[in-house]
Amino acid sequence: MLFSKGGRNSRSVAPSPDSAYDQNLGFQGLDVMKFAAVDVRQAASAADIVYEALRKAIIEGEIAEGDSLRQEEIAQMFNTSRIPVREALSRLEQHGLITTQRYKGAVVAGLSIEEIDEIFEFRALIEAEVMRLAVPNLDRATLDRARGYCDAFDRETDPHRWGEINRQFHTTLYEAARRPYYLQNVQSSLDRIDRYLRAQLTFTNGVPRAGREHEAILAACEKGDADLAARLTRDHILDAGRSLMTFLRKHRG
């Protein structure tokens, strides 16, 4: 414990709405002034900030499975009280990223091999369907963006970035399906397994293969072949899952 970069905040944790003002406030008089208004109703609370930082640290493996999360310690790192930390921890627990026991605090959750297997299977089912629904709606701009992520994945050498780029590649395509509820479930599943996925990519030299599979999926999308894109997505996920299972069986004893 804990993640290396302490998120030390100032006393006021809500982001200042000044930035839009500072850049756009000129001396032109009110009637020609243009600025991007910031909706203050969506300003981040202390709990939001702590939640997001912890979530990121967990899914990127910066804090490991089994690590304890001490409320007071985290509160001090973020220069806030325990109350927002408790809310952040409660939210993390709802997402399955930590487990808590009454009076015994929070621990970063691990996943058993069976759980990982199931989540990959689940993803294959859901994401294949989302891909199928997305293909008819894909436009040039979206495909170009996905192409960018596909190339970036191939070029990236920092393992910490693989999960994020992989996610961006897939979700860029999936968004065309216009299925927010599905997508929320996909994001949630990815949060659960990202750290394991990175281990698989790293230790089984899985990046070149994943890159080729991304290429094939993207090609099917460019051809407008929804069934093929769905099948390739499904196989891509199931194969990654199998590879990870094999790796974990060897290294978990």
Next chain:
Amino acid sequence: MLFSKGGRNSRSVAPSPDSAYDQNLGFQGLDVMKFAAVDVRQAASAADIVYEALRKAIIEGEIAEGDSLRQEEIAQMFNTSRIPVREALSRLEQHGLITTQRYKGAVVAGLSIEEIDEIFEFRALIEAEVMRLAVPNLDRATLDRARGYCDAFDRETDPHRWGEINRQFHTTLYEAARRPYYLQNVQSSLDRIDRYLRAQLTFTNGVPRAGREHEAILAACEKGDADLAARLTRDHILDAGRSLMTFLRKHRG
């Protein structure tokens, strides 16, 4: 606001572990004493109690979409402070049952017609697969239990009970799939749409049809026909969804 039955708790909200003790503590001496130990680590916190009561009230429609949830009011009803209420509300928000805005409190979430449509579609995809995976593992005892819920659904005249019995019927069968992650997603989806499902059953006289469909699903399970059970489950859910869509389009203007 609010639900009719106030959950007024005593000052101490943790359940007493005494009940097992009281019933089993005799004067036989310690070495022959038998009692069912209660794992106090799992004792419900105040937040747990408030969360469960609010969740139940929302999914059963006792508090309606758009209703405000006032922290202090709820805290008083449960005879506790606002802190556990805030945690309960945060948890409900993670599950999509309420929405909150900074400084403006919590409101029971509604679902748009598009969202409902998507969730039924999602359920059809997931539950068909779970049903398919479950069928090979179904034993006589499980089928008998499901038969019991199937019959109870047909007999039940209280609309408040339909959602619960419907859920019990389906999940009894699904559990044989041994897919806890899928099942968690099914439960979550059902929480989101149960109140709408009850409206559909009530106002479109959907109970007899649902009953027949349950019978057909159960018969396929008894025959061990996984593909048929999956298809019937999928159709059952999609048809219910369509019926509800039709109803809502007429009544939401």
Next chain:
DNA sequence: GCATTGTATATTGGATCCAATTTTTCTATG
């Protein structure tokens, strides 16, 4: 040396208080 008991310390759960923000009410003005 090991097991048990008692005490001190650490940590979590909830209560209460204060600060920040929103909503409602009241008053003044045209």
Next chain:
DNA sequence: CATAGAAAAATTGGATCCAATATACAATGC
């Protein structure tokens, strides 16, 4: 009567304190 502004009240977000529980350490007995 309608509108604007000020003040009061309501509500939420977070800080601090207290109670409850768990963990660590020291003392004691076998």
